[in-house]
Amino acid sequence: MQKLYIMSACILLGSCSSFVTRKEMNSSQVTHQELREIIHEAISPIKEKLALKNAEEKDKAALLANSSESEDTTEALSIDESEGPKSSTFDPRSELHLDYSDELFTFWINYFSKKSPERFTRFMVNGDRYKEITQKVFKDHNLPEDLFFVGFIESGFNNHAKSHASAVGPWQFIKGTAKRYGLRVDKHIDERRNIHKSTVAAAGYFRDLYNIFGSWELALCAYNAGEYRIINAIRKGNTRDYKELVRKKLIPKETIYYVPKVAAAREIFMNPHKYNLKAVTSPETIYEHSDLVEIGKPVDLRKLSKHLSVSLDDMKKLNPDILHYYAGTKRGKLSVVVPKTKTTLAESFRGSKKVETVREVASGSDQYYYVQRGDSLYSIAKKFGTTIRELKAANGLTRSFIYKGQKLVMPDDSVSAKKYVVRNGDNLYKIARKFKTSVKKIVTINSLKDMTIYRGQELSIPQG
Known part of the structure; x- marks a missing residue:
């Protein structure tokens, strides 16, 4: 009867088997409460x-x-x-005491310190940069600060890390799990890449896993392999003892190695000299003195950087979740990371909603164009009725290499353009009529793939 119940529950969750891995979990299929109820039903016979x-x-x-x-x-x-x-005196919620195979622990110690010391050193540099931020979040959530080392082995704290299974960011969230824990993932923003926002989500996930499984060994196994796979192993092995599940080989090999891998990373990071590695202290960076501020309105990072007198490059580094320069709000909320000394100034920022509807690209006698994805000097020259040679001469370029966001000066005889910020109810046809141009020209000059535009989007409007 119990087996039938679990099978039915898994069918309702859209699974062909009695488990769903972390890489496959779909947030729309099950709520937190339903998840706890299903898990409680699954392991209650074992508890008894x-x-x-x-x-x-x-x-x-x-x-x-x-x-x-x-x-x-x-x-x-x-x-x-x-x-x-x-x-x-031991509080399992705030201390990460792990029980694991000494043999596998030694394997990872040797691998990190002897076979891959350069890579581990690079991870230490990245980790040191974010250690204070992540550990503060875990401490605020009454969780072990050493959970920092899970992110360490997941991504080396590379905010742009992406796995073959489309898990993204320092904590390697798939889209479904990210949304389940409050992260925004769409074509404009991917908060999995933001160390502040994604660490808060990771804390919520770790807390739930510990509440479900009651031990950090099994919680980490579930983080690696997925909740349902570990529940399935518990039911088959009739035990919740991590080492017993390992002995019976009821959990995947990668997951068996996972707990000692975290422990080994912690050991070497805390005692690098013991393993012939240099102690690493990354130079003080903007990340250590940054904070999350809710703007609540659409934001253009170019305008915000000017408002705060912070370089655009630094603003992009602090906000890797904003995939382009512009980000609209969702349900009236939008948070950005800014230097701590600029938080008050950031709160006064009105966002990009209030910009002038039309503004000239030209500043004085010069006309500018910001390079977009897919642009080349040839396509830009064609758009503005000039030549590659003239573009290079106007911008002092010796090569044809350009990059997204680069500001190019247009030669004096090129086609002039204006900027228009899309409003509610706009479409390309209406905009073309308003400025006495054609839809085709607007599509061409803006490198649009289709006719889709959105409120707040900046469009270049060809003139003349």
């Missing part, structure tokens, strides 16, 4: 058996204690008790 077994063991211990056993027996019993639960 374990409780019965514990009660029997206590009865046996009581009988032995009351019997006239020798001193050796009494001493042996006291030793057994000393190997029982940790002291009451």
